[in-house]
Amino acid sequence: MRATGSSKAVLRQLLLISLLAALIPSAALPQQQTQMTKEERAMQLQLEKAELALEQAKSNFEKQKQRYEEMKRLKEQGIITGDELNSAREAYENAKVALKNAQISLDQTVLGFVEEATHISIVRAQKYRARDGSRRVRLVLKNTSNVKAASAAYKDVLSPQQVRSLVTIENIFVSILKDGVLVGDPYEIRIPSLRYGQQTTVEFGLQKDAENVMVRMKYLDKVDNRLIYLQKSAAEDIVSPMSLQFAQQGELGSSVLYDLELERMAETE
Secondary structure, eight states, X not given: OOOOHHHHHHHHHHHHHHHHHHHSOGGGSXXXXXXXXXXHHHHHHHHHHHHHHHHHHHHHHHHHHHHHHHHHHHHHTTSSOHHHHHHHHHHHHHHHHHHHHHHHHHHHHXXXXXXXXXXXXXXXXXXXXXXXXXXXXXXXXXXXXXXXHHHHTTTTOSOHHHHHHHTOEEEEEEEEEETTEEOEESSOEEEEEEOTTOEEEEEEEESSXXXXXXXXXXXXXXXXXXXXXXXXXXXXXXXXXEESOSOOOOOTTSOOOOOEEEEEOSSOO
């Protein structure tokens, strides 16, 4: 997830809240009324593993720090050699790095849960003919993220409203393709933000006629491709004739035959 400096600070604060809650005796917390799914249990175990690794790293860091301070005093008294002091210093520095890595790993685990919980549904995909005769595609997108899965990362410490704010998706880039080629006009549309449960509509001109297209959505450092069939829609139920040939040649005064295709832009064929 690509987050701003302020959002990272908020996530760290929320993470501290969840870690403090983990230290509260289970009797002080309300009992869960619903059973966790297999996926939610796996997420909980992964989070507990990352938290345990952090606690172990903290414990080892404090231990190596105290040992290093003691070795410095012994060196000043001439009891140990410089090599022994250097060995203690190296162990202390390694423990400091390990602690930082454990904290990063826990942060990435929590953020990963939120990323996996985010989801955008394509509610509707319609192809229609505009008044000027051009073909257009209308997509209706909705943020249908899994709030329950996202809240599992914080052990249900956060309110539903706080969790919903975490799954707000920003900077969504949408495009449509046919056979790997961009066929939308414009080629790409940016959605600044999509809150949980929010629905938005984007429209493209269709530069190449197609019954189905690939909808590409780029957000949260990932690319989501969906192959969809385009529903036909029109303000009026009319049939439009289309020539399959751009031009035909013939003698002056003679007849020229064109192959025609009838297209009915309607919900039902």
